Amino acid sequence: MSKDEIIAEIGMQxxxxQESFDAFDEAVAARLGLNRTDTRCLDIVLGRGPLAAGELSVQLKLSPAATTTVIDRLVRxxxxxxxxxxxxxRRVLIEATETAQSTAAEIFTPVGQAGAKALARxxxxxxxxxxxFLRTALEVHQAHTNT
Structure with a gap:
């Protein structure tokens, strides 16, 4: 394969x-009885929390009212x-529960282990x-997302 063909194949892969990530995220949301925005919020809280609702609004790129609605669903x-x-x-922090942490471990640990096994080669x-490559791809993607 030529360099151009390899680059095209990388783009296709x-x-x-991305399609696989989307399908996985949809399956996780369905399994948890949530929507994709809810699972994005939960992922942020699990990874970076505890966070104030205002910080979540910024991360989710949602209005404060929409963020409150998401938080309410996750609390319920x-x-x-x-x-x-x-x-x-005066500040309220949003924090993941033990249920959220154990559910995330149940869903994502097998995927992480399989990925680590695949990378061991x-x-x-x-x-x-x-x-x-991954850092570069992320940087390029973020630069185009923010423009």
Whole structure:
């Protein structure tokens, strides 16, 4: 294959990977009885939380009212709680529950383990190249998302 053909094939594989991510995310949302915005919010809280609702609004790119609606659904589902910030009593933090953490582990740990097993076939130099590619792809994607 020529360099151009390889680059085209990488583009195609990235498109297929994105479609696979979307299908997986849809399946997770359906399994949890949530919508995609709810699962995006839950993912942010699990990964970066606890967070104030205003911080979640920024991360989700939603209005404060829409973010409150999402949080309400997640509270009813038992995946997040609202807790007073010990450093600022006027601020409420959104935090993932144990149920959310165990559910996330049940769903995502097998995928992470399978991915790690698949990557084990590469040597450290190849892994550095893969990591560099992923960082570059993320940077390019974010730059075009923000314009």
């Amino acid at each position: 990235l498109r297929l990977l 589902a038992g995946f997040v709680t609202r807790n007073q910030d010990p450093a600022n009593r 590469y040597n450290p130099t190849q892994l550095h190249t893969i990591l560099d």
